[in-house]
Amino acid sequence: MKILIPIKRVIDFNVRIRVKKDGSGVETANVKMSMNPFCEIAVEEAVRIKEAGKAEEIIAVAIGGRQCQDILRTALAMGADRAILIETDVEVQPLAIAKLLKATIEKESPGLAILGKQAIDGDNNQTGQMLSALLGWSQAAFASNIEFTDTGLEVTREVDGGLETIAIKLPAVVTTDLRLNEPRYVKLPNIMKARKKPLDVMTPQELGVDVAPSIDVLDIAEPPARAAGVKVADVNELVDKLRNEAKVI
Amino acid sequence: MEFGLSHEQQMVVDTVRSFVENELYPLEDEVERSGQVPRALGREIQDKVGELGFYAPNIPEEFGGGGLDSLTFTLLERELGRASMALSVFWGRPSNILCAGDAGQRERYLLPCVRGEKIDALAMSEPDAGSDIRAMKTFARRDGSDYVINGTKHFISHADVADFIITFVATGEEETPSGPKKRLTCFLIDRDTPGFDIRPGYNSVSHRGYHNNILIFDDCRVPASQLLGEEGSGFDLANTWLAATRLTVAATCTGRARRCFDLCVDWAANRRQFGQPIGRFQGISFKLADMITGIDAADWLTLAAAWRLDQELDANRQIAEAKLYASEMLARVTDEAIQIFGGMGLMDDLPIERFWRDARVERIWDGASEIQRHIIARDLLRPLGA
Ligand SMILES: Cc1cc2nc3c(=O)[nH]c(=O)nc-3n(C[C@H](O)[C@H](O)[C@H](O)COP(=O)(O)OP(=O)(O)OC[C@H]3O[C@@H](n4cnc5c(N)ncnc54)[C@H](O)[C@@H]3O)c2cc1C
Numbered sequence: 296m297k298i299l300i301p302i303k304r305v306i307d308f309n310v311r312i313r314v315k316k317d318g319s320g321v322e323t324a325n326v327k328m329s330m331n332p333f334c335e336i337a338v339e340e341a342v343r344i345k346e347a348g349k350a351e352e353i354i355a356v357a358i359g360g361r362q363c364q365d366i367l368r369t370a371l372a373m374g375a376d377r378a379i380l381i382e383t384d385v386e387v388q389p390l391a392i393a394k395l396l397k398a399t400i401e402k403e404s405p406g407l408a409i410l411g412k413q414a415i416d417g418d419n420n421q422t423g424q425m426l427s428a429l430l431g432w433s434q435a436a437f438a439s440n441i442e443f444t445d446t447g448l449e450v451t452r453e454v455d456g457g458l459e460t461i462a463i464k465l466p467a468v469v470t471t472d473l474r475l476n477e478p479r480y481v482k483l484p485n486i487m488k489a490r491k492k493p494l495d496v497m498t499p500q501e502l503g504v505d506v507a508p509s510i511d512v513l514d515i516a517e518p519p520a521r522a523a524g525v526k527v528a529d530v531n532e533l534v535d536k537l538r539n540e541a542k543v544i
Numbered sequence: 545m546e547f548g549l550s551h552e553q554q555m556v557v558d559t560v561r562s563f564v565e566n567e568l569y570p571l572e573d574e575v576e577r578s579g580q581v582p583r584a585l586g587r588e589i590q591d592k593v594g595e596l597g598f599y600a601p602n603i604p605e606e607f608g609g610g611g612l613d614s615l616t617f618t619l620l621e622r623e624l625g626r627a628s629m630a631l632s633v634f635w636g637r638p639s640n641i642l643c644a645g646d647a648g649q650r651e652r653y654l655l656p657c658v659r660g661e662k663i664d665a666l667a668m669s670e671p672d673a674g675s676d677i678r679a680m681k682t683f684a685r686r687d688g689s690d691y692v693i694n695g696t697k698h699f700i701s702h703a704d705v706a707d708f709i710i711t712f713v714a715t716g717e718e719e720t721p722s723g724p725k726k727r728l729t730c731f732l733i734d735r736d737t738p739g740f741d742i743r744p745g746y747n748s749v750s751h752r753g754y755h756n757n758i759l760i761f762d763d764c765r766v767p768a769s770q771l772l773g774e775e776g777s778g779f780d781l782a783n784t785w786l787a788a789t790r791l792t793v794a795a796t797c798t799g800r801a802r803r804c805f806d807l808c809v810d811w812a813a814n815r816r817q818f819g820q821p822i823g824r825f826q827g828i829s830f831k832l833a834d835m836i837t838g839i840d841a842a843d844w845l846t847l848a849a850a851w852r853l854d855q856e857l858d859a860n861r862q863i864a865e866a867k868l869y870a871s872e873m874l875a876r877v878t879d880e881a882i883q884i885f886g887g888m889g890l891m892d893d894l895p896i897e898r899f900w901r902d903a904r905v906e907r908i909w910d911g912a913s914e915i916q917r918h919i920i921a922r923d924l925l926r927p928l929g930a
Contacts, residue, residue, distance in 0.1 A: 481555055
């Protein structure tokens with residue numbers, strides 16, 4: 296089985312995000328970029344599945360500018376076998392990403408696609424779900440554990456009420472939550488080997504996908520500054536405030 | 545001119561940085577408090593680094609090392625320099641000079657170092673021979689097929705955790721344009737050799753937990769097979785193999801300065817006096833501007849010298865410039881850091897006072913600033929016969 300891992304290049308999670316003065320976006324000049332942390336978890340999971348002998352090949356896919364090669368090389372150093380860059384300068388939105396991934400999957404025929412549940416830039420949390428719908432594949436979002444069974448996968452999902460375990464058939468789309476695993480450090484010999492692994496470049500046109508944005512961003516603004524907290528004397532006062540002031544219980 | 549890092553170099557930097565932040569920073573307070581790193585903890589660090597395939601990254605692949613070029617290794621040293629030296633010493637980087645050994649010595653010393661089974665230290669300095677290394681008194685007398693060594697070394701870093709010491713001693717004297725000088729010879733001395741004793745050194749203000757030691761040779765008898773290179777070749781050996789270690793001082797200074805600086809920027813943006821962040825006062829913000837300018841300058845000097853080594857160009861002067869500038873820059877940056885932090889900067893609740901203390905030795909070891917200036921000036925004037 297092949298596993299496809301789509302990964303995204305985002306502003307590093309350590310960087311304090313600043314909104315551009317004109318509200319057109321966030322400041323990315325001179326800002327450190329890295330692989331989206333949820334995508335790192337996806338790569339790690341794929342590598343563990345391969346190490347356990349349940350997959351033969353891992354293909355990492357990124358969509359964006361040439362610079363995305365850096366996260367693809369990182370994925371290769373972590374253990375992916377080859378990489379595909381779908382190169383475009385357009386800011387590609389979730390539906391178009393899902394369509395590009397569908398086209399890639401039709402070419403590569405993997406049995407499993409593992410994605411981050413969301414990217415920490417837009418926090419859209421859409422691509423995985425859209426991809427499974429477009430493909431008609433089973434779906435398990437927010438995975439905190441993945442087990443292989445005779446008939447497919449048993450996936451534990453982190454849902455609002457706690458944990459939910461579902462059985463799904465392959466092929467499937469799984470999206471990762473934070474607690475699925477802890478990504479490894481890349482090893483020095485693997486960094487050097489990554490250089491020799493294939494990295495193919497293609498374009499959205501070659502895949503026959505129109506990536507023109509369908510959503511216009513009108514304005515981007517800082518969230519309001521957090522108001523100061525209040526101290527309560529005891530639990531009774533806390534419950535009272537939660538019930539009558541905040542009206543959350 | 546190419547100023548960017550390759551993907552591989554960037555991955556090396558990112559990996560070392562996150563290892564240092566996740567695995568070493570959390571141990572630092574305890575090292576500062578106790579002045580010790582338990583050997584078992586050192587072993588744990590060695591094992592983790594070994595698992596990453598990052599042990600002995602400077603040693604060529606043919607000997608089982610990481611085979612990094614000078615530039616990439618310098619980047620690695622820069623990131624490692626962020627952490628306490630008492631801890632980072634266990635990220636094994638055996639001395640390159642071990643590659644100069646014969647097949648048997650490589651088998652007995654270099655390869656075990658690369659595998660993390662042995663740790664080396666290097667001894668030149670003596671109470672009466674610091675900058676003037678060729679004034680050393682420790683002497684090896686030939687006796688049949690053996691050598692008998694007598695004398696004292698001091699300031700020998702991490703000899704307490706070393707299994708053997710790469711030791712330079714005098715084996716004679718020769719006339720030079722600047723008068724008679726000792727002929728140096730390099731020996732590999734196992735720690736349990738009879739007549740050889742490793743004793744605790746002085747308490748240093750810099751790099752707590754990274755100990756210096758005193759070595760006593762009292763009729764210490766070693767066979768000629770312990771001789772590295774030829775008798776009398778010690779000075780040339782040192783020049784060939786050890787110049788690059790001065791570059792690691794420059795690199796570690798730059799990494800540590802940047803760690804310290806990041807804390808300063810954060811403090812300047814958040815510490816409020818007179819109703820505003822202190823960074824709004826030009827008296828503070830201009831300090832930050834000068835600090836980062838110095839850090840970037842030291843970084844480029846250091847990387848450019850490393851690049852020259854990779855191109856096999858002369859780099860002696862450039863290495864001296866980098867070592868001189870980076871160590872003096874670190875002194876300024878850590879001093880200004882205390883100014884920016886005010887009183888809190890002096891308290892051991894924060895790592896700032898430690899950066900300031902640790903910075904002091906960098907202008908002294910591996911060739912004091914004056915010696916680096918001397919090297920630079922000689923490089924300029926010697927060709928003119930002056
Ligand atoms: C913590 C620590 C760890 C060390 N670790 C090691 C180690 O592992 N192995 C090892 O071999 N050594 C080690 N050293 C020794 C270190 O390399 C020496 O301290 C250094 O070479 C300077 O020698 P010195 O301290 O004897 O000073 P000196 O040589 O006595 O110098 C005193 C002052 O005179 C100046 N001076 C000397 N000669 C000249 C000149 N010609 N022109 C102008 N100024 C001059 C010096 O720059 C300095 O300012 C260590 C030192 C320290 C402090």
